[in-house]
Amino acid sequence: MKGIGGSIPLIIIALFLLTSVQYNSTPAVGQSAGTDKISPFVSYKFVQSSQNIQENEIISLRDIFYYVSILNLTGQQIQEPERSGIAQLVHSYQNADGGYGDWQNDRSKAGSTLTAIRTLFELGERPINETGLISFLNKLQVSGLAWGNYGFRSSLKETDADISSTHDAIQALGLIGGQVPNQAGVIYYIKDHQNIDGGFGYQTNRDAGIIWDSTILHSQRGLLSLSRFNEAPTFDQDAVDFIHGNQQTSGGFRNYQGEEARVSYTYNAIFALISLGETIPRENDVIHFLSTNQMGSGGFLDYSLDTKEGLHTTFFAISTIEVLGGNYNKAKAAEFSRNFLMNRLNGGFGDYPGLGSNSRITFDAVSILNRIGRDPRDETAVIDYVLNIHNVDGGYGQNGLSNVETTYRSILTLQLLEEPLPDPLTTVNYIRNLQNNDGGFGFASEYVSRGSYSYRAIRTLDILGREPIDRNGAVNYLRSLQNSDGGFGNFFGEGDSDISSSYRAVRALSTLSSSPLQRTNAVNFFKGSQNENGGFKRSPSDLTAPNNFSTSLFTYGAVLGLHYLEADIDEKESVYLFLKSLRNPDLGFGEKKFFTSSVSDTFTSIWSYMVLFQDQLDPPSRIEDIVITPSQPTTADLVNITVKITDIRDQSPEYVHASIHGAKYLLQPIGDGNFSATLILPSGTTDLVILTSDGINQVRSSPISITVTDIGNSPKLVLDISPDEGLEDTIFQYNVEYTHPDGIDPSVVQIQINDGIWIEIGEDTQNNYTHSTTLSSGIHSVRARAFDGTNYGYTDRISGPFVHSVNSTRPEWDLFVKIRDLVDQEFDFMVNYTDVERTNHNGKLAWKVEIGDQLIFVSYDGDDILNGEDENSNWWIWLIIVLVILLLVAAGISVFFYMQKVKEEDRVESWEDEGK
Secondary structure, eight states: OOOGGGGHHHHHHHHHHHHHSOOOOOOOTTOOOOTTSOOGGGTHHHHHTTBOSGGGTTOOHHHHHHHHHHHHHTTOOOOTTHHHHHHHHHHTTBOTTSOBOSSTTOOOBHHHHHHHHHHHHHTTOOOSOHHHHHHHHHHTBOOSSSSOTTOBOSSTTOOSOOHHHHHHHHHHHHHTTOOOTTHHHHHHHHHTTBOTTSOEETTOBGGGTBOOOEEHHHHHHHHHHHHHTTOOOTTHHHHHHHHHTTBOTTSOBOSSTTSOOBHHHHHHHHHHHHHTTOOOTTHHHHHHHHHTTBOTTSOBOSSTTOOSOBHHHHHHHHHHHHHHTOOOOHHHHHHHHHHHHHHTOSSOBOSSTTOOOOHHHHHHHHHHHHHTTOOOSOHHHHHHHHHTTBOTTSOBOGGGOOBHHHHHHHHHHHHHTTOOOSSHHHHHHHHHTTBOTTSOEESSTTOOEEHHHHHHHHHHHHHTTOOOTTHHHHHHHHHHTBOTTSOBOSSTTOOOOBHHHHHHHHHHHHHTTOOOTTHHHHHHHHHTTBOTTSOBOSOTTOSSSTTOOOBHHHHHHHHHHHHHTTOOOSOHHHHHHHHHHTBOTTSOBOSSTTOOOBHHHHHHHHHHHHHHTHHHHOOOOEEEEEEEESSSOBTTSOEEEEEEEEOTTOOOOSEEEEEETTEEEEOEEEETTEEEEEEOOOSEEEEEEEEEESSSOEEEOOOEEEEEBOOSOOOEEEEEEESSEEETTOOEEEEEEEEOTTOOOOSEEEEEETTOOEEEOEEEETTEEEEEEOOOSEEEEEEEEEEOSSOEEEOOOEEEEEEEOTTOOHHHHHHHHHHHHHOSSOOOOOOOOOOOEEEEETTEEEEEEEETTEEEEEEBOSSSBOOOBOTTOOHHHHHHHHHHHHHHHHHHHHHHHHHHHTTOOTTSSTTOOSOO
């Protein structure tokens, strides 16, 4: 396997190319955002540098430090030219202010500067501009605050100090021999961060009565800082007791009460105790805890539930074992370190340079590069990364386990890269099968519905030219998530509205050609979330983070939410100024002002900006050169439709569809902006419309008439379904009546259910062909075809049947939504709930209810409540009974969804719900 040393010359060449080509803020022709506006088109270099490919092998300063340190700790020698190449790369991260960023043009920070100095020392070198470095660190010290004076902030743009940045600045100054300014004040600042339990808090100011929770991490930072001055903490024994109190039976240490022991926190605890001159408790247990986390690869896991060895975790583990004199497999640890960077080069994107790939960030990166008319550095590598997680069920996900999140992002990534989708109809069926009885979609099979999952499922189906099987159910589910404040929660009954959930619901409804029931309230919710700085917070009256700051993510949700509600954005200029404040020197965007750039925040910021100024920045694509071959088709021909999509920004479309009789067919890319599909069309005249979308603008062509000539007389088919409605255990029969003008018998008769595979059906009686089957709940579709040896005969796609689950909550759900929509206030019901038996009564789904000696059936047809049936009752008794049933239904809904919450799956991706 190729080692890292072999790639250093390539890195150096790339480095010189990057440093010699200046960031040009002048956009390409037609890309002006106005003379006083920032250009979104210059952010591509930051995004491209986050792709995990050969030329970005060791672009992260932290990766470089861990890699070099592990090799030195394990006794490996870094030979030339690798050593000088790495040193030169680190030198290039020093900025004009003297400090260092984590990558080229990243903002200088105290932590990055300390890491750079430690790395250079490991390589036997020193910083080039030490005078400027010391000056930068000194400028980080703050004063003139109500409290917290003489601490150090993270960067020159920050206003408040914290214990971690103070530790980093003090250590950095100590390593290069710089004097810490206002030393007495610094010591006071550090001591004031100790809580009375002995631990240190991130921004505790004890004398001011400000207390942050004590942690092992921040206690190490405080204690190591004091040791630089040979100072003891105010509560020295309490500090020891706090650390000891977080040691677990395994020997490892946790960060604070309630957490699990980790390698990283054990590292913090041991070095904190060493700084105090304390004996390590249960030293052998500590060594055993650390060494047992070493895997066969040589790398170390952080804790028992961790699934992947990390470079940083391996550094923490072996640093601690070395200082305790323990044993571990040094050779394997060194091998892991050398292989780690190479194994990370899978073609996907991380959230910033040097971070491992995942499907969410890969989608964000490809999407934003496409939005600004750029491509990944290695497009083929991205495609391979995505296709490697394509599964046989049509979905996408790691380790063969598909889910709607990864499937949505993978499909859209491939579309934007103009890569043909493998087996898209199987993907359609996979997504459709995730729809639950409540109309929403789950993360994967048998997961409860969530707004976020429903949004991505609906978007995926739309890209593929399809809708949910139960479209009305999906609309009702999304509408049911709206709360009285106008915003939406992520699941039914979640009263805490937020902008991300609201945006997803609004856009999903728009995709289904629908809208919220309370549109004006939704608009007011978004607009009411705007802060004075122009950005948007989580909600107008946030329940989880009162007075929270504006972020790029919430601003994205608000800007796009209002766009899909077709509502104007107030104070556009102030929104622009907020977005402008998020841009960093590396031309990426951070979550908040002065936050480090990330791909995800660059995505949300640029999308918001380009939607905000859509007319100037993002004109729609053009549909050109529609070619139909043959131009005069017959029923014996396959009809090929090819279209060219052009865009002034060089954007690729999210989809290109051919719409025929209301049915949409996905056109696949064939290169150079051309898209194509081959279809079989029925005889007669067909109107064709081409639809395409870049994610914001949808463009449609004028109708084109295609006349298919019937040669040799094609088969004629009549298709019907019996019954047209039933339960999951109902046997449905598809009947196809076959006739031929020339009396030719068919070679084959087939039906296609839900656009799946064509199923051959057999003859029941002469010229009549039937197929019987049960179906899952939802609304289905079907079409039929027959082949006479020369020509095909086709029917149009028809809807049906409508299938209800025996244990479905759909009828109750719809009734509840109907009731709630009629009233402007909520009611609490205290009733004893017993489940209502469902049955098929007079061909309709009905609830079977016994009240006293009365047997009542209440029917439901998907839209209206039909008459209940009781042969002995009067109409007014009926009215009372129906109202009682509705009360039972409302209570039943609450019980059902409370129980479903137990099966919550939100831990699968802790940050998956990022609004996009």
